[in-house]
Amino acid sequence: MHAVERERTILSILGKRGFVSIRELDRQLTASPATLRRDLDRLEIAGRIVRVHGGAKMPGAAMRSPQGVRVSENKERNTAAEAAIGKAAARLCSPGESIIMDAGSATLQMCPHLEGLHLEVVTNSLDIVSALLAQSTTRISMPAGALYRKQNILLSPFNDDGTSHYFASKVFVGAASVSPLGLMQTDLILLQAERRLMARASQIIILVDSAKFRSPIGEAVCPLSASMTVITDDAISDPHAKFVEGSGARLITVSIT
DSSP states (O other), X not given: OOHHXXXXXXXXXXXXXXXXXXXXXXXXXXXXXXXXXXXXXXXXXXXXXXXXXXXXXXXXXXXXXXXXXXXXXHTTSSHHHHHXXXXXXXXXXXXXXXXXXXXXXXXXXXXXXXXTSOOEEEESBHHHHHHHTTOTTOEEEOOOOEEETTTTEEEOSSSOSSGGGOOEEEEEEOOSEEETTEEEESOHHHHHHHHHHHTTEEEEEEEOOGGGBSSOOSEEEEOOOTTEEEEEETTOOHHHHHHHHHTTOEEEEEOOO
């Protein structure tokens, strides 16, 4: 691909998203990182883009907020199912271990059941931090990033958000939906953050109520696999349960009656 074509592609991506990382360009374009950096340098000199650490953004563009509602609003939906799912997830935690908790209404429901386990918790959610503050034996760490007030979370569009310094035995994550494509997310920044968190743990545990099993929404974070555990409520349909089990993932269903 010639430089002009690469620059056109870069500008097209930025026009849709406002920000693009070098890593993402490396995946999409047949050029070396050094070549891509030179492309970005030329575009910046021409006033078409602004270079930022790890990538580039459009001039005058602020980093957009992730889509979706704040956890405090989402808590009103499927409360009984998520409370049961959160309690079941907490039972998988062993005393003294390190875990990662992604932001979400289901993961938030784990917090009351972690008291006394002496856990090391890494989370990007201020709601989860607030829920754990009263637990004097629960140690809490957060990755770096910008505060997105609507969702009450810290997120970074860059790769160096500090998560590479952590390692956990388990990571607990939610999803916008679960489909034959796997775990789905509706926002690119959220998707990248979840991938970074999931890469830092031995076991991936997915917390989703049965309503999340539907046609694909957004982009795939990752496919389901034998290294995962899916916790959902007992309203999950037989075809969806068979799909999870067919992927090799462990399926745990909880009663909400």
